[in-house]
Amino acid sequence: MELVTPGIGLIFWMLLSFTLVLYILGKYAWKPILNALKEREDSIDEALKSADKAREEMKKLQADNEIIIKEAQVEREKMLKEAREMKANIIDHAKEEASVEADKLIEKARMSIRNEKNAAIEELKKQVAVLSVEIAEKILREKLSLDKEQQELIGKYVDEVNLN
Amino acid sequence: MTLSQRVFFLFLLAINFGTVVNRKKTRISIIASILFLLLFFLLPAFSQPLSEGNPGDSKHQTVKEKFDPESFIFGHVLDEYEWHIFTYKNFLCTIPLPVILYSKDQGLQVFLSSKLHHGHKSYHGFSIAEEGPYKDKIIETHPDGTISRPVDLSITKVVVAILFSVFLLLIVFLSIAKRYRENPKSAPHGFQNVLEPVILFVRDEVAVPAIGKDKYEKYMPFLLTVFFFILLNNLLGLIPIPPAGANVTGNIAVPMIMALFVLVIVLVSATGYYWKEIFNAPGVPWWLKLPIPLLPLIEFMGLFIRPFVLMIRLFANIIAGHIVALGFFALIFIFGEMKAVAGYGVSVLTIFFTVFLTLLEILVAFIQAYVFTLLSALYFGMAREEGHH
Numbered sequence: 001m002e003l004v005t006p007g008i009g010l011i012f013w014m015l016l017s018f019t020l021v022l023y024i025l026g027k028y029a030w031k032p033i034l035n036a037l038k039e040r041e042d043s044i045d046e047a048l049k050s051a052d053k054a055r056e057e058m059k060k061l062q063a064d065n066e067i068i069i070k071e072a073q074v075e076r077e078k079m080l081k082e083a084r085e086m087k088a089n090i091i092d093h094a095k096e097e098a099s100v101e102a103d104k105l106i107e108k109a110r111m112s113i114r115n116e117k118n119a120a121i122e123e124l125k126k127q128v129a130v131l132s133v134e135i136a137e138k139i140l141r142e143k144l145s146l147d148k149e150q151q152e153l154i155g156k157y158v159d160e161v162n163l164n
Numbered sequence: 165m166t167l168s169q170r171v172f173f174l175f176l177l178a179i180n181f182g183t184v185v186n187r188k189k190t191r192i193s194i195i196a197s198i199l200f201l202l203l204f205f206l207l208p209a210f211s212q213p214l215s216e217g218n219p220g221d222s223k224h225q226t227v228k229e230k231f232d233p234e235s236f237i238f239g240h241v242l243d244e245y246e247w248h249i250f251t252y253k254n255f256l257c258t259i260p261l262p263v264i265l266y267s268k269d270q271g272l273q274v275f276l277s278s279k280l281h282h283g284h285k286s287y288h289g290f291s292i293a294e295e296g297p298y299k300d301k302i303i304e305t306h307p308d309g310t311i312s313r314p315v316d317l318s319i320t321k322v323v324v325a326i327l328f329s330v331f332l333l334l335i336v337f338l339s340i341a342k343r344y345r346e347n348p349k350s351a352p353h354g355f356q357n358v359l360e361p362v363i364l365f366v367r368d369e370v371a372v373p374a375i376g377k378d379k380y381e382k383y384m385p386f387l388l389t390v391f392f393f394i395l396l397n398n399l400l401g402l403i404p405i406p407p408a409g410a411n412v413t414g415n416i417a418v419p420m421i422m423a424l425f426v427l428v429i430v431l432v433s434a435t436g437y438y439w440k441e442i443f444n445a446p447g448v449p450w451w452l453k454l455p456i457p458l459l460p461l462i463e464f465m466g467l468f469i470r471p472f473v474l475m476i477r478l479f480a481n482i483i484a485g486h487i488v489a490l491g492f493f494a495l496i497f498i499f500g501e502m503k504a505v506a507g508y509g510v511s512v513l514t515i516f517f518t519v520f521l522t523l524l525e526i527l528v529a530f531i532q533a534y535v536f537t538l539l540s541a542l543y544f545g546m547a548r549e550e551g552h553h
Contacts (some may be wrong), residue, residue, distance in 0.1 A: 002299070009318050009323070015348070018421055021389060025388070029341040034384055036344035037363070115508075
């Protein structure tokens with residue numbers, strides 16, 4: 001029976017020491033320990049989360065980079081294409097212009113040649129007229145006595161002149 | 165109990181413990197335990213001649229005392245006024261402990277238990293009863309011959325063991341708390357490594373599932389204190405060397421106080437829903453409640469039965485282990501009394517049994533600490549329930 005009969009003294013001392021140890025440990029041990037454990041868990045959680053976030057951002061950045069690189073490539077291609085087209089255009093244009101210019105020059109040259117020729121012909125005609133007049137003068141002076149012969153001669157010359 | 169019984173008993177327990185602590189170092193442990201025992205032999209300060217001033221008691225010494233298994237077992241399991249270490253013929257080696265008494269006649273009395281020898285001496289009218297309803301307790305004999313029991317607040321063996329375990333708990337956890345406070349984010353070191361998983365276990369496997377994630381924090385100090393107090397005292401109870409070795413958690417007063425704490429916490433934190441569940445449980449046929457309040461009565465009794473069972477479970481488990489272990493040791497002496505050879509023969513068997521038993525007791529020490537904590541947490545969780553939404 002003594003086994004299951006708690007002694008007053010033991011109850012008293014147990015109550016006292018258990019209350020004391022509960023109070024002291026509760027205030028000075030469990031609180032800081034649990035707080036520290038929680039803090040540590042939180043900080044580890046945070047670190048993991050931020051690492052995840054960083055990884056995600058890294059992936060995003062890489063994806064962005066790829067997009068940018070692709071865009072740049074497309075841009076380059078476009079630019080190259082444009083440049084090539086432009087080059088071809090410029091060359092074509094230049095060729096056309098050059099040929100037009102050449103044609104013009106040739107035309108001009110032709111024109112001037114014609115003009116020169118006409119002028120030369122005019123000049124020649126004039127000279128011929130002058131010459132023929134002079135010749136006629138000379139002939140007239142020399143053979144004005146022989147009428148018939150003279151007229152024939154004149155006629156002949158004039159014809160010849162007209163033919164030319 | 166004779167010296168040889170004592171030594172043999174302590175020696176066996178020491179071997180068991182050494183085996184359990186570290187199998188590789190068993191031999192070292194045995195040697196260490198023997199040395200430790202020798203130390204106690206050589207402690208004259210605690211020793212006192214038994215026969216001094218007791219001439220009328222001489223027949224006690226001349227007649228060979230017969231081994232009494234009941235007093236052997238219960239002498240170890242029950243509380244004592246002094247810490248008995250061993251007896252060698254006329255030599256009683258004990259650590260005297262303070263006796264604190266309050267009686268109506270004499271007021272407060274404080275003296276060492278060495279002033280009171282078991283049934284032989286009285287001091288200021290106080291003596292230890294040999295028989296009667298107050299057997300083994302201090303009684304006061306009044307001048308008119310009547311006997312009464314004074315208010316007895318003595319620092320007994322179990323009280324010393326409680327104080328020792330409290331001291332250990334404070335030292336260990338305050339020093340660890342210091343580390344946590346100084347650098348909370350660093351990895352645990354040394355002894356922290358051992359205790360942190362246990363603390364986390366109590367938090368994550370006991371408190372959080374039983375009470376709930378948002379309400380458990382308030383109960384953590386109690387649960388942790390109870391868990392470590394029970395565990396430490398259970399384990400200390402297995403070590404046969406003072407100041408360990410007292411039967412603390414197997415003394416009904418100790419689990420009683422802890423169970424009372426549980427009851428008080430449950431009553432304080434009980435919600436309206438909890439009381440409604442007790443007195444007017446929803447979803448129960450009215451005839452269980454109305455003419456005779458059968459169910460409310462049962463539920464109300466359950467409020468007190470739960471902590472009571474908590475107390476009995478811990479007490480019975482621990483004391484049963486102690487009694488069985490002591491029973492095995494008693495076998496040695498019973499057979500030894502018949503014939504010395506028989507005693508030695510049985511002792512071999514006993515060693516095997518007690519090694520197994522000590523292992524079992526270590527398991528029980530953990531299980532009981534866990535069960536007490538878990539059930540307390542469940543009761544707190546029930547008390548805090550807000551109803552099903």
